[in-house]
Amino acid sequence: MSTATTTWINGPVLRARPDGTFRLREAVAVGPQRLLGEVIRIARDEIVVQVYEDTSGLRPGTPVEGRGQLLSVRLGPGLLGRIFDGLLRPLGDPADPYVTPGLGEGSASTFYFRPLCTPGDALAAGQPLGEIGLVEGAVQQCLAPPDLVPGTVAEVAGAGEYRDDEVICRVRTANGASRDLTMCHEWPVRLPRPVAARLPSDEPMVTGQRIIDCLFPIARGGTGAIPGGFGTGKTVLLETVAKWCAADVIVYVGCGERGNEMAGLLGEFVELVDPRSGRPLLERTVVIANTSNMPVSAREASIYTGITVAEYFRDQGLDVTLMADSTSRWAEALREVSGRLGELPGEAGYPAYLSSRLADFYERAARVRTLAGNQGAVTVLGAVSPPSGDFSEPVTNHTRRYVGCLWVLDAQRAQARFYPAIHPLQSYSLAATGLARWWHGQGCTRWEGLRRRFLTLIEEQARLERMARIIGRDAMPERQRLTLLCAQLVEQAFLRQSAFSPIDRYATPARQAVMMRLIGRFIDGAEALLAQGVAPERLAALPVFRALMRMGEEIAEGDWERFSELDQALTAGLRELESGAADGAGAAAPPAAG
């Protein structure tokens, strides 16, 4: 292997005189602690290395050793349910509570393996060679690595327990060589894993959050970004989606954020149960953490590590959702390293390649046909933390160009404790039109009509409130007061959804559809009554109005009976006003004497 000798060091960047050849993006081990680094520039007589750990104590003369492969992570069955650093080294060891340089790869563990191939079978990249695990519903596929030269199976282990670094299959490849496979393989983080084909997506990735699923839905394999100032709810939203969304695997990348949040997430995911599988949520989750006080350079890599892990599960035919909190910290890490290299700064000091890096990252989200012929998807959600909450800054701006959904968090809503604080007039989803068919399939046949209706109401509300500020609310005509009332109902009863309410923290599509329909019925009924001269204030005073406002908090998933009671109460309430209106026509005349 090639070696090099350090000549210059400044923070996480060092220069070294090479002896032998190094490749760009090659992984290196630095010094006696074997700190992990990556070659980021090469010249004939110098390499530049970015070190992913604390570089205290390094000095000119410190040896640098090439690892002969690009910066890679080891992918295998031992990922789910665990927490790793930005380069996929386990952070779990409780013996030492501190992150210290020279973190190891972690020791091998044992898994049950059952072969799916026999000697003599043809085997190509990405094909299944066995299954791993015994627990029903948690069996993982053991696939041939994507870089395998096709060949035939020479030997394969029988069913049984094996260490994940033990050879379980020997392949004689077409070029005459032979390759030993274990349950794990290495893959370079910056290289997208190959697929047979990218597929269009006509199905939503159901998040359980009404404002997302009904107003700004995201497609399976799609991309979404959540820009918002501090404290507006990015992390809570990502965590809530991570808990309840319809995905087989969650990859949660805490990129430059708080340690306590990661601790809280781990604690909660152990306790919460996945409603789909009945098993603890942690079992479907991989956590990658580079908190804000961990080495900055590893922050840059953590995003790629995360998406590589996501692709690894996708290749097993699974639906994966990746959350990155926050992509802004990742961009800042890029900026910091770029600054140390003396590159020409662009907008706000970010390097000129910021935009293309963001594009590369979001481009790795997709719904695909895997090499093994299955369907899988990686859906990507990224938080964006704009300085001063100013959305015109470079990271927000460039991200906007590459994502299919934008959920803009509004500081004013957050301050009023209206969550999720997604601003319905600034957010969008390019996927919405394509997903109507899916909702029809769920029995919500008026989905697009109601969606449009809700959005129009909120748009009008914004306009009318500006007007109310001039003439006062009471001076407005009844029709406009009704619009305000209906918009209030949509906002409070439908869009507001507390992540911490045990009843309302998620809503299945069926519950969303029922709520949508009920609100739709109220609006229709109210308009009909208005035509008969019933003032909006009388509608607001109906007990059923308050019941509608609070149905999210009060009526649990699956309690269809109470929903139909509410429906009946609504019918009765509207009818009462209607007959009142009919009587009222008479009552307008002076009451008969006696």
Added chain:
Amino acid sequence: MYARLVGEELAQRAAGPLLFLHRRVDVGLNEAVEVEDADGRVRLGRIAALDTETITVEMLDDTAGLALAGTRVRFFGEPLRFHVGPGLLGRIFNGIGQPLDGGPPLPAARAYRVDGLPIKPSAREAPSEFLETGFTAIDLLNSLVRGQKLPLFSGGGLPHDRIAVDIACHARLPGGRAREQDFAIVFAGIGIPHDSAELFRSEMERSGALARTVLFLNLASDSSAQRLLAPRFALTAAEYLAFSEGKDVLVILTDLTNYGEALREVSASRAEVPSRKGYPGYMYSDLATLYERAGRIRGRPGSLTQLPILTMPNDDITHPIPDLTGYITEGQIVLDRDLHRRDIYPPVRVLPSLSRLMKDGTGKGRTDADHPALAAQLYAAYARTQQTRLLASVVGEEGLSAVDRSYLAFGEAFEGDLVHQDEARSLAESLEAGWGVLRGLPRAELHRLSDAQIAAHLGA
């Protein structure tokens, strides 16, 4: 610390805070040095960069008056450490951990890196125990929990010092777990005037809490380079108290704005490419290395709670220092000049204030089952009040509906009776104050409360 190597006549060149030495000794990055000039003055420094010929030392002290000839450099062979041990409480130090009170040096039981080490997220215990501060605007609406970092966003001339002192004297775990002797306070004055430091000291003395307080003082007149070190020494002491002695430690850091200024100064003198308003692009990560030192560690008894104070330049919350702080800390308590002018104490501007860990420390089994709903309802109503006030300022109060007028009255009560307080309140008193101000609103407006909650607390 003990020098491993001493070098003479190494200094080649000095520029701003940087000193360039001939690399005639084998030393590593980030290691601490002491530079003694010909006059015998000693300054601390840190090795910031190395190449085959030169050692670049960043001086952590004022370099005015430093000459090249006759300097001696002592190399410690390891990063800067602070020797701490029993007897820390009751002492006063300068920004680099040297006693200012004429007392003896500390018995050095442990030597910790002043930069600290990141705690593994998996080794953290998520903070979830309510800490009572005595202020309703905090306890009821933005609850603080043990191990949280919750800054005060203030402005020049606002009573943040007094609030910090009141919290330091009052802070307690509910249920009267009498653990006063286990409660320690670490105060780091960063570039503050002598008066503020003295106010804090004398108040702590008056309340009898000085014996469980440690002070680290970098006064406005002290070296600005040491502003970067003062909070680090203070936090190192706090970590020792929390995680080795098992105490609950409240760290008050004031004023982080001075810290940010010092960071900008150092960055400019290194000719780095600045980010917003001249502050370095790494200010987020740098501040995080301070704030993230709050927390609890699984399996250890103590806790480190931070109450950093910063004065927002121009009262501007979007300024990089409050902005980046808000992105790191677990919420913020924002003080307001108008409320202060109206003699409301504490002048907390409730809407932009937030405690992110409140959800973990309140509710059933922690404070009161209906506490979270009450806080949410108060927030919603107060937000509506602010809109109504805007409306009233245009159309006049007469133009408002009866419901809107009830919000105006609610707003007055909210600020005057709930936020404002003449003396500390217990949690139960704060909750009562909360229900009290809601009584003025029509029941139909209380969408955030269930029928049962309304019946139990507000009557029919």
